[in-house]
Amino acid sequence: xxxxxxxxxxxxxxxxxxxxxxxxxxxxxxxxxxxxxxxxxxxxxxxxxxxxxxxxxxxxxxxxxxxxxxxxxxxxxxxxxxxxxxxxxxxxxxxxxxxxxxxxxxxxxxxxxxxxxxxxxxxxxxxxxxxxxxxxxxxxxxxxxxxxxxxxxxxx
Numbered sequence: 103x104x105x106x107x108x109x110x111x112x113x114x115x116x117x118x119x120x121x122x123x124x125x126x127x128x129x130x131x132x133x134x135x136x137x138x139x140x141x142x143x144x145x146x147x148x149x150x151x152x153x154x155x156x157x158x159x160x161x162x163x164x165x166x167x168x169x170x171x172x173x174x175x176x177x178x179x180x181x182x183x184x185x186x187x188x189x190x191x192x193x194x195x196x197x198x199x200x201x202x203x204x205x206x207x208x209x210x211x212x213x214x215x216x217x218x219x220x221x222x223x224x225x226x227x228x229x230x231x232x233x234x235x236x237x238x239x240x241x242x243x244x245x246x247x248x249x250x251x252x253x254x255x256x257x258x
Contacts, residue, residue: 157203158199158203158205158216158218158238159236159238159252161203161205162205162218162220162234162236163234163236163252163254163256174222175222175223175224175232176221176222176223177224181223182221182223182233182235182253183235183251185221186219186221186235186237186251189219189237190219190237190239190249195208195217195218195219195237195239196208196219197217197218197219198210198211198214198216198217198218199214199215199216199217199218199238200214200215200216201215201216205218215240216238216239216240217239218236218237218238218239219236219237220234220235220236220237221234221235222234222256223235225255230257231255231256231257232255232256232257233253233254233255234253234254234255234256235251235252235253236251236252236253237249237250237251238250238251238252
C-alpha cells in the first residue's frame with residue numbers, strides 16, 4: 103500500500119497528450135492575435151482617412167467662408183449633387199487630396215488617393231445665402247470608389 107501511495111505522489115512529468123493540447127491552444131491563440139492585428143491596422147487606416155476627409159472638408163469650408171465673394175456660383179437648374187455626379191462619372195474632379203491633408207490640383211498629384219470638387223448654389227428662398235456641397239472621393243485598394251458629400255451654408 104505504501105508503494106502505491108509513493109508512486110502516486112512522485113511527479114510523473116507532462117504527458118505527450120497534454121503537450122499537444124497546450125501547443126494547439128497556443129497556436130490557435132497566436133492565429134487569432136495575428137489576424138486581429140491586421141483587422142486593427144485596416145480600421146486604423148480607415149479612421150485616419152476619414153479624419154483626413156473631415157479635416158479637408160473643414161479647410162474647404164473655411165476657405166469658402168473667407169473667400170465667399172470670389173467663389174463662382176452655379177445658377178443652372180441642375181442640383182449640386184447632379185453636377186457632382188456628372189463630374190465624378192466623367193472622372194473630372196479638379197482637385198486632389200492626400201491622406202496627410204494636403205490639397206493639390208489633380209494634375210499635380212495623379213497618385214493621390216482622394217479627389218474632391220465643390221459646387222456653390224444659391225438658396226432660392228434667401229437672398230445672399232449659398233449652399234456649398236463638397237464631394238470627397240476616396241479610391242480604395244479594391245478599385246471601388248467611395249464618396250461622401252459635405253454640405254454647409256455661407257453668405258456672400
